[in-house]
Amino acid sequence: MPDPKPPTALRAADCPPRDRVWAYPDAVVARLKTALAGREKRALGAAFGLGNFGVNLTRLAPGAISALRHAHTAQDEFIYVLAGCPTLVTDAGETLLAPGMCAGFAAGRGDAHHLINRSAADVLYLEVGDRTPGDRVTYPDDDLAAELTATGWHFTHKDGTAY
Known part of the structure; x- marks a missing residue:
């Protein structure tokens, strides 16, 4: 049976949240449970059948x-803040963001980054990334490495041993 036809348009909030919030190994999720809890992603690009890039x-x-905190070797990333004031953490330090601000992370530059919500209100943002095959990800603050394979993300310790 063919895939159902994607919608022409939808309200972003009506796109269901992902069932699995994290792709990280269970041992990593268990160790960081508090910080990892509270993130909800709605895969907008997937709802339209987009294959070359993702929008969440x-x-x-x-x-x-x-x-x-991570850096990609082959995947570009872009974020646009819609609501709230997240803190962007990069190799250069911290930057407080506000609605209407955006940031981009070019592949291969090695600038590890992530957002932290240190405020008392929810943060809402769009994230866009491509799906370049063979992408590798480094995590400078954690004993973790990842590679995008044909079957999805494959995680190892930094020394290459499996989780």
Whole structure:
């Protein structure tokens, strides 16, 4: 049976949140449970059948993080803040963002980044990333490495051993 025809348009808030919030290994999620809790992603690009890039509407509750601080070798990333004031953490330090602000992370530059919601209100932002095959991700603050394979993200320790 063919895939159902994607919608022509939809309200972003009506797109259901992802069932699995994190792709990280269970041991990493268990260790960082508090910081990883409170992130909700709605895969807007997937709702339209987009295959070359992803678009997510992401909500961070107070105290939540967008991801572990990371840098991609092959994937560009872009964020646009819709509501709230997240803190962007990069190799250069911290920058408080506000609605209407955006940030981009070019592939291969090695600038590890993530967002933290240190405020008392929810943060809402759009994130856009491409899906370049063979992408590798480094996590400077964690014993973790990742590679995008044909079957999805494959995680290892930094020394290459499996989780």
